Amino acid sequence: MPSTATRLSVFTESVIRGTTRLANQHGAINLSQGFPDFDPPEVLLEGLERATRGPFHQYAVTWGAPRFRQALAKKISHFTKLDVDPDQHLVVTCGSTEAMMVAMMTACNPGDKVIVFSPFYENYAADAILSGAEPIYVPLHPPGFGFDEDDLAKAFAQQPKAIVICNPSNPSGKVFTRDELLTILKYAEQYDTWVITDEPYEHIIYAPHEHVYFNTLPGAFERTITCNSLSKTYSITGWRLGYVHAPAGVINQAKKVHDFLTVGAAAPLMEAAVGALELPSSYYEGLTQLYTAKRELFLDILRSTRLPFTEPQGAYYVMVDISALGFADDTKASEWLIKEVGVAGVPGSSFFREPVKHLIRFHFAKREETLRAAGERLGLLTVRANAGR
Structure with missing residues (x-):
């Protein structure tokens, strides 16, 4: 064989x-x-029941049902204060897992290098390898799981195409500080590197820590590919609803990758989730x-x-x-x-x-x-x- x-x-x-x-x-x-x-939340259960009786059983628009993307764009804008265009800045995926694969394949060519912090969610290294890229590991040091800037500088000196940041972090529970993220941004700008962030725990933060969206840092949006999902925020890990949020030029390419990976997320589930995205603060x-x-x-x-x-x-x-x-x-x-x-x-x-x-x-x-x-x-x-x- x-x-x-x-x-x-x-x-x-x-x-x-x-x-x-x-x-x-x-x-x-x-x-x-x-x-x-x-x-x-009950609004999701009610939305799911309605969606099963509605005209949502066939393919939605490949990169996400319009109503879902519109609600998602408003929710993201509310928390990031960014201007999010639902048609130009978003691709809906089958969970953040697919979003990460889409981001990696959109950003990287075979032979490129990708920085991954260790410890890391196990998918990241696999995503890089499946994309033909080579992971470079930078250790996070317990108990606070901070990084040594010298380690980061050495990794960036290898000319990586991208760096992956899980914030808050799975598995360590670390929340990257604004200063840490600015340090990463400094090197990303110096070496012209994509920053791929994975942020499904954005709303699960413990005082006095605060979540800083990387793409809101000064000058960061144009090099940031944000991956996220509804799984953890709304307790629907089995629904597999995720998304990529990035500049329009990136999204135009990410749409192609997503289309040939999965075609699209589940149409009735996108419809059912709109009410959750419209929940108040x-x-x-x-x-x-x-x-x-x-x-x-x-x-x-x-x-x-x-x-x-x-x-x-x-x-x-x-x-x-x-x-x-x-x-x-x-x-x-x-x-x-x-x-x-x-x-x-x-x-x-x-x-x-x-x-x-x-x-x-x-x-x-x-x-x-x-x-x-x-x-x-x-x-x-x-x-x-x-x-x-």
Whole structure:
């Protein structure tokens, strides 16, 4: 039989999705793959019911249904203060996952280099490789997960075509400061580099941290390709509604990539989501309050285990140091957690370029009762950690 593409040999299937399958197999509480176990806002459910009875069962406009793009443009303009043209500045995609692939293939040629911060969401390196580009990794240093400017300068000196920024960050929960983003912009301008941002957690930020949209920095819009989705903001990860926001010239090219990747996002779901995009500011304030409470509940649970962790500044993930449990390999620790403790977390090594084997990523986008049930099971970690001492 002929051989498959060699580029597929340098990365694996998703560790996150694989952990979910193992959790389902063993009946573990799934704190690995980041999706809620509660319903989205009622306006979405009502919109979905109406959409199923309307004329929305055939292809929409390839780059997004007009009503959806118009509502999306208004929502983005409200939060960024940018003038967003729904026809020229947006492409609707099948989730932020496709948006990232569209952005990478629009920005990069085979052989180009792309800067990726480590730890990183596992798709980024795969996206670069599938685009024929080569990832360059810049480490983020715990506990604050900031970068060393010398490391960044060395990476930019390799003449990258793009840099990827997840803000707030999955998996670390880091929120990049304005000064950090300005430093990145300085080098991007010096080396004429695209900045690809992934911002699905834009509204899940914990005080006193603030989210700064990269494309709103002075002079940044013309070199920024923003990827985002509705998944996390409206608790609809299964709807797969994302988008690319960029200058008109970029969008004209991104439309072509998107068209031949997926043709278009689901027409009835775009129609159903319009009402969510028109929600008032109070909804987003409530979302912040909701996740702030979940964060405090879950961090209290982790404190009771006495295992070290990094408090997230944004998003809904926590990196936990499981060194005291005595495992030399985080994958084996993750499997033990699933099979013996009944709680699923993702091995931290799947997010790092560096040889990191002592971290597990948990998420807390769950109902209070789910988190408390997970807490009861995680109490076993204290017993094992104490026994290890």
